[in-house]
Amino acid sequence: MGITKSEHFTDHQNELANVLKALGHPARVAIVEYLIQHKQCICGDIVNELPLSQATISQHLRELKQVGIIQGNIEGNSICYCLNPQVFEQITQFMGIVIESVAKNKCC
Amino acid sequence: MGITKSEHFTDHQNELANVLKALGHPARVAIVEYLIQHKQCICGDIVNELPLSQATISQHLRELKQVGIIQGNIEGNSICYCLNPQVFEQITQFMGIVIESVAKNKCC
DNA sequence: AATCTATATTGCAATATTACGATATAATTT
């Protein structure tokens, strides 16, 4: 099918899954890593950095923006993107809970 | 196309993306959350918990196992699954770097 | 205002993912 039965899961599960899915592509990881290093970028910076077309980069940026991983501010005729820390704090919290849980007992 | 140009990215980027993609589905988030609560499960436990078929659950468990998020041990005629903390430590480290980076300066 | 620069969107083709019924495999119980 290819369709995910979102209606059967909690909002929290769907939201977390959406954010993680958005980060689940090497080009989007690379964009986030570029932003870690350079703090900000415009679309053209990433086009120069990655071997993907301008249309494809623009699409990846939109996906990151849709789930709140990055935010964009219009600056003249270009758009300046940067990371939104809140989302990463949410993810880190979830991962922390997992690690804490697992630390308590070994696997079966 | 639907095909990801993995060859253009670093191993680190591809591996991280694969793990995050595996977590990027609400059913698989739900499975991880079940394991947080119950520490371990067999396939049938998840089949009772989620409104998906046994075949589909088995598929999701395989995806989680393939990227090392869970591990499975044969116990009689069932397989006992549990979380593998190492993967989550990797993810948390990456998220921590992002948060640290962003804390240093505000967005453009 | 015409051109240039930067980004977004549309339309399309190829591939991937999701889900499930049916079936296979393997250990357990009767």
Place this chain on the structure above:
DNA sequence: AAATTATATCGTAATATTGCAATATAGATT
């Protein structure tokens, strides 16, 4: 050994994702 229980795999249909060329949009520059 036959039936039961537990899980995996196969085959298939429907939908989603990825990527790009072409085009649209909008601000900047000449």
